[in-house]
Amino acid sequence: NAGVTQTPKFQVLKTGQSMTLQCAQDMNHNSMYWYRQDPGMGLRLIYYSASEGTTDKGEVPNGYNVSRLNKREFSLRLESAAPSQTSVYFCASSELGRAETFGSGTRLTVV
């Protein structure tokens, strides 16, 4: 039982490059989330998907897009990476009203 799996674990991008962060969960959860965590700060919600087929903006959505590919998978795309998007990105999943289970994170550096 892997829980929430994120790929890649590390990535370095040049400014303007694009990439997609992948996330998959095997707990049959309906809801999935993408957060970013900057040094010395808590997690901030980028986008979420309450259920398959729906996505909504969180607190810091600018510069990102998401796709809920199916119930298991929720991807985060950076179309044109900027240095301000250097961060650690966490994917999570949950059932409504229950605590979120997090992946181990993707450490992204934009140079």
Place this chain on the structure above:
Amino acid sequence: GESVGLHLPTLSVQEGDNSIINCAYSNSASDYFIWYKQESGKGPQFIIDIRSNMDKRQGQRVTVLLNKTVKHLSLQIAATQPGDSAVYFCADSRGEYGNKLVFGAGTILRVKS
């Protein structure tokens, strides 16, 4: 939770002592609260949760207290061990966002042997 910026508060305790980590939240509509533990290089790990219809909940070596009057949440860790050293985050779920959590900035717990 509330953000305290780049300088996380730090709690240093002696191994075997009890630890109390505090958190303030701002939205009186929040009805679900969670404590997470995050070790270096890892994702947040669920510790314990509590709903707004309760004021205390106990787990294994941990207790969460909720004071809705002053919008305060605390995590008590009994007999703190070196493995408890981590950053601890509180998170609350706000009514208008459904299950989406709002995280505080975190508290660093350092356990001295």
